[in-house]
């Protein structure tokens with residue numbers, strides 16, 4: 652009884668937040684989505700259920716992976732270039748399974764990623780090239796949880812992506828050479844920040860969680876024989892609590908421009 656009561660009290664803030672703002676996005680499917688993350692396998696851990704759902708509806712999706720995960724081994728005799736080659740191959744296979752054809756590796760140093768002008772310039776170029784309706788990133792505000800440190804590369808990629816989405820990608824007067832090369836300023840409609848820290852939107856991944864798990868398994872060099880199916884299902888089930896869905900991925904969604912302004916922009920394009 653005492654345990655039940657304490658579990659109820661633990662869940663109370665979550666329940667109240669979801670009653671207050673239960674944005675489930677059940678009927679929303681972007682036409683073009685750009686994902687910006689630090690490492691191969693980040694898309695699968697964080698949001699491949701949502702990406703698979705969107706891709707199945709016909710969305711064009713592009714992954715930007717800032718490093719090639721070349722530190723992904725405990726064996727000091729391994730060649731980092733070989734690890735990078737293997738991990739890029741695994742990421743491309745996982746993306747294909749999820750329905751994503753376009754994968755770009757920026758090949759920064761794994762473990763030392765920084766939010767620099769160079770990285771922002773590269774991200775602005777990709778945003779202006781791909782012209783996404785939605786950009787998906789990590790949450791730069793999370794430094795650590797109960798029993799883990801959020802990888803600093805995740806925060807660096809997210810910080811650089813935030814700056815690239817706003818204000819740089821939509822400002823024609825910055826990085827003028829990109830305009831000269833044909834990459835015109837572009838305003839993103841919505842920003843999806845994958846987070847378990849004050850999300851305001853939950854995407855139903857009940858029909859796509861099997862793809863998420865299968866795509867994660869394709870990262871053989873990192874997963875080995877371990878099977879994360881149960882922990883992925885447990886986390887997604889926890890995210891879906893009180894939402895009348897079985898599995899969900901949580902996001903903080905920011906509407907960058909109004910729906911009317913977005914329609915005007917797409918009509919003009």
Ligand SMILES: [Zn+2]
Pocket residue numbers: 689690692693802805
């Ligand atoms: Zn990572």
